[in-house]
Amino acid sequence: MAKTCARYQIPVPGRGYWAKFEAGQSATKTPLSKIDNPTLETVHIGAYKPPVKPYVAFAIEAAASTVAVLRSANPHQYGEVSVPGVRVHKSSVSRLISVLHHLALALDQRDIMLSHGEKGIKTAIGPDDVRLEISEARNREKQVPTPAERKRQEEHERRREIAQRRGQWLYPESFWLEYDYIYSGKLSLADGARKRWNDGKHQSLEATLEPMADGILFHLAFEKARREEREAEERRRRHLANRRELHKKRQEREANRLSFLRWLAEQKEAADLRTTIAKASEFLPEASSEYLGMTAWAEQRLAHLEAQNELDVLTSNLREQNLFPDPDDLHDPEGDPAPPKSPWSY
Structure with missing residues (x-):
């Protein structure tokens, strides 16, 4: 049951909730969060499998690999979740999963495949692909230590002075980080160097999914044309x-x-x-x-x-x-080719 709740983003009672409940004390209930992903709106327990529309099934399959990686990733020092192609704060993971599901739907309507691998998130039509990078805006701020951290620092420095007077050495330590990263909650998606979509003041990333899918489609068409030109040149x-x-x-x-x-x-x-x-x-x-x-x-x-x-x-x-073969296997219907240009010619 706990795994099912976690999978469908349903909050569960925290530690001590039932003890307070049995003791007649008031216990805070976490309200259900807003879910934008249609596949998470209904929970079925047991072996029952409701019919799934083909486009929804594709979205689940296409985004599943990225979702699995995001869920299993351990946050870094500042709470950042970083996997190939994604760098967001852990508090934005649920929203990002919803964005990926809806993006997969929009891409499927344009015959674009969405997948995730060692090199990150990839969108592709046939042999042509475009990599996606999703990140969250953050600011670096000088961290102000708490009184407790300052006290530990001062105590450590006092022990160092005593150790030095005794002819001993005590390594210096820092009890707080010099800088802190403040995550804004604003997501950004870029398809290589071609286009970038961001959360704005009046428009969220979710509202730009259709233009985003169109932009990725255009980028893939550009990559196809460039590939065909390279093949023709070869x-x-x-x-x-x-x-x-x-x-x-x-x-x-x-x-x-x-x-x-x-x-x-x-x-x-x-x-x-x-x-x-x-x-x-x-x-x-x-x-x-x-x-x-x-x-x-x-x-x-x-x-x-x-x-x-x-x-x-x-x-x-x-x-x-083989001096005078008939037919001539060395015949060139275009005549003799022009000699290669010298690197010193102008």
Whole structure:
């Protein structure tokens, strides 16, 4: 029952209430606080689960993670509750939970997802997201110590003086904080560096939930446009890099083509061998075995060179070196790309 009351923000009797009640003494009852969250207006005990409207169910699910973190967070030294994306005083947590529920409803109507993680509160449509920061305005004031704190401080200083006279050392201590933080109760919500909504003199944060949701939607649209532009720029960069790589390979292929054609044009060895073999045949009747071996080797060499110039062999060599492919795998329909700009050019 106590957990149910805490979950639905229902105050419970304080310590000593029932003892005073049984003794016939007057006991103060804490009135119910105003609840803006529609999901907390009705309490059901037991296994009964009332039908929940889809948009309310979404709000519960979307804000549940943030609510759970807020409820489990331990307040800091000044009563501040600080979790990723949120920094408010503990007295503002209940109100903030209500704001988050209603904000989730407004965002759901715009197809915006609300979630909470290690990096804070996130709103998202698809791959685009915007982080939310919720904070409470505070003022730093010089703290004025109470008489009791001053008395403890003076007593400690007196003990330090006595310790020093005895040749001992006693560390200094401070019995009150130098500054105190006064929380105003005014909440502020910011979606990154784009927009900020605040509690004002005549308008609360709850009254700006619809404009807030519209602003977040606009910010998400801006982030989507910026992402698409980055993706388009990356596609252009990769396309240009591919064209420049093709251009480089075409230049290398042109050099290989020229080398191959020069090799064909400069084949004088075959002509020289034919002349040599023709003259050597005149001396075959009285030639020695060594001379005949040389002539035979020259004829074999000539046959090999002539075979290299045959159509099927030339075609095979051209294909092996990929000098004139059809279709051309290095063709660029846009022509040669412009060379990259030098960092020193103006």
